Amino acid sequence: MGTYAKLAKRALETDTPVMVQIQELIRGAKDVMSLAQGVVYWQPPEQALEKVREIVWEPSTSRYGADEGLPELREALIKKLRDENKLYNSSVMVTAGANQAFVNLVLTLCDAGDSVVMFPPYYFNAYMSFQMTGITNILVGPGNPKTLQPDADWLERILSENKPVPKLVTVVNPGNPSGTYIPEHLLKRISDLCKSAGSWLVVDNTYDHICRYFMYDGLKHSCIEDNHIINVFSFSKAYGMMGWRVGYIAYPSEVEGIGAQLLKVQDNIPICASIISQRLALYSLETGPEWVRDRVKDLVKNRDLLLEALSPLGEDAVKGGEGAIYLWAKLPDNYPDDFEVVRWLAQRHGIAVIPGGASGGPGHVRISFGGLREADCAVAAGRLRRGLEELMRDGMVQ
Numbered sequence: 001m002g003t004y005a006k007l008a009k010r011a012l013e014t015d016t017p018v019m020v021q022i023q024e025l026i027r028g029a030k031d032v033m034s035l036a037q038g039v040v041y042w043q044p045p046e047q048a049l050e051k052v053r054e055i056v057w058e059p060s061t062s063r064y065g066a067d068e069g070l071p072e073l074r075e076a077l078i079k080k081l082r083d084e085n086k087l088y089n090s091s092v093m094v095t096a097g098a099n100q101a102f103v104n105l106v107l108t109l110c111d112a113g114d115s116v117v118m119f120p121p122y123y124f125n126a127y128m129s130f131q132m133t134g135i136t137n138i139l140v141g142p143g144n145p146k147t148l149q150p151d152a153d154w155l156e157r158i159l160s161e162n163k164p165v166p167k168l169v170t171v172v173n174p175g176n177p178s179g180t181y182i183p184e185h186l187l188k189r190i191s192d193l194c195k196s197a198g199s200w201l202v203v204d205n206t207y208d209h210i211c212r213y214f215m216y217d218g219l220k221h222s223c224i225e226d227n228h229i230i231n232v233f234s235f236s237k238a239y240g241m242m243g244w245r246v247g248y249i250a251y252p253s254e255v256e257g258i259g260a261q262l263l264k265v266q267d268n269i270p271i272c273a274s275i276i277s278q279r280l281a282l283y284s285l286e287t288g289p290e291w292v293r294d295r296v297k298d299l300v301k302n303r304d305l306l307l308e309a310l311s312p313l314g315e316d317a318v319k320g321g322e323g324a325i326y327l328w329a330k331l332p333d334n335y336p337d338d339f340e341v342v343r344w345l346a347q348r349h350g351i352a353v354i355p356g357g358a359s360g361g362p363g364h365v366r367i368s369f370g371g372l373r374e375a376d377c378a379v380a381a382g383r384l385r386r387g388l389e390e391l392m393r394d395g396m397v398q
C-alpha cells in the first residue's frame with residue numbers, strides 16, 4: 001500500500017489531464033475568468049429541453065437502451081450525415097461523447113505496441129487515449145509552420161518507411177487546440193496515403209457545425225469517407241450539450257465486423273449513452289442547423305476581441321482560429337515554460353488559458369473563445385491584454 005507499484009503502468013504513464021490541472025489552478029486563485037475549457041456559453045435549444053422534461057417519468061427513460069444508440073436517433077444521424085456531411089455509406093454508433101467514441105475506436109482498432117500517427121498541436125485527450133491503451137509508439141509529425149496543417153510529405157515517408165506500418169493516423173478538423181482547418185484536398189491526400197499503406201484514418205469532426213458556420217474566406221469544412229476512414233462527431237459544442245455527454249461514430253458500413261467489435265467495447269463502458277441525453281440530442285437535431293448557425297455567428301465577435309488582446313505578442317504569434325473555438329498563440333522565446341506563464345496569468349491577472357505543452361506545442365498557449373458571452377469576453381480580453389503587455393514589458397513580475 002502507499003506505493004505506485006501495484007497500479008497499471010499504462011495508467012501511470014498516461015499524462016495527467018491538463019483540464020484537471022487548470023481547474024485546480026482556477027480554484028486556487030481569486031476571481032479567475034476562464035478562456036481555458038473548450039465550451040460554449042449557450043444551453044441546448046429550449047424546445048428540446050422542454051420536451052425532455054416531459055419524458056422524465058417514462059419508464060423507457062430509466063431502462064437500458066440499445067448499445068449502439070436509440071434507433072430514432074441513429075436514423076436521424078444517418079440523414080444528417082448524408083445531408084450535411086456528404087457521408088453516404090456510414091453506420092452510426094452513439095457514444096457518451098466524442099471522447100468515449102475515440103476510446104472505443106482505439107480499443108477496437110489498435111493493439112498495445114502498435115504505432116499511431118498524430119500531428120501537433122494535437123488534442124490532448126486523443127494522445128492520452130493512445131497512452132492508456134498501451135500504445136507507446138506515438139509518432140508525432142510536423143505541421144506547416146504557417147498554417148499548422150499536417151505535413152503530408154512527412155506522412156508519406158513515415159507510412160512507407162516505418163515498420164510495422166502505423167496502424168492508425170488521426171487528425172482533428174478543425175483542430176483542437178488550434179482551430180486549424182484541413183482543406184479537402186489535404187484530407188484526401190492524407191486518406192490516400194493511409195489507404196495505400198493499410199492504415200486507418202480517424203477524423204475527429206467535433207466542431208463540424210462550428211466550422212460550417214464559422215469559417216473565413218469561403219473555406220468549407222468537409223468530411224470524406226472510404227472503407228479505411230472513421231469519422232467522429234459530438235453534440236457537446238454545437239448544441240451546448242457538454243454535460244449531457246452525447247457523441248457518435250460514423251464507420252464504414254461495408255467493412256465486415258467493425259460494428260460487432262465496436263459493440264464489445266461499448267457494452268463494457270457505458271452499455272449505452274444515457275437515454276435522456278440521446279432524446280435531447282434527437283430533439284436538438286430536430287430544431288435544425290439554423291439554430292446552431294445563429295449562435296455560432298456571435299462567436300466571431302469573441303474571436304475578434306481575443307485576437308486584439310493577443311496583439312502584444314506580435315504579428316505572427318497567433319495562428320489557427322479558422323473554425324472551432326480556439327486560437328493558438330506563441331509566447332516569446334524567453335518563456336519556454338508555458339505552464340509557468342499560465343500560472344502567472346491566472347494568479348496575477350485573473351485569466352486562465354491552456355498551456356500548449358499539453359498538446360505537444362510547448363511555448364504556446366491555447367485560448368478558447370466559446371465559453372463567455374460577448375460582454376464577459378470583453379472583460380476577459382482586457383485582462384489577457386494587460387497580462388501580456390506586462391509580460392512583454394516587465395516579465396513575470398510578482
Ligand SMILES: Cc1ncc(COP(=O)(O)O)c(C=O)c1O
Nearest residue numbers: 038097098099176206234236247
Ligand atoms: C477535438 C475534440 N474531440 C473530442 C472532444 C470531446 O467531446 P465530447 O464532449 O463529445 O466528449 C473535444 C472537446 O473539447 C474536442 O475538442
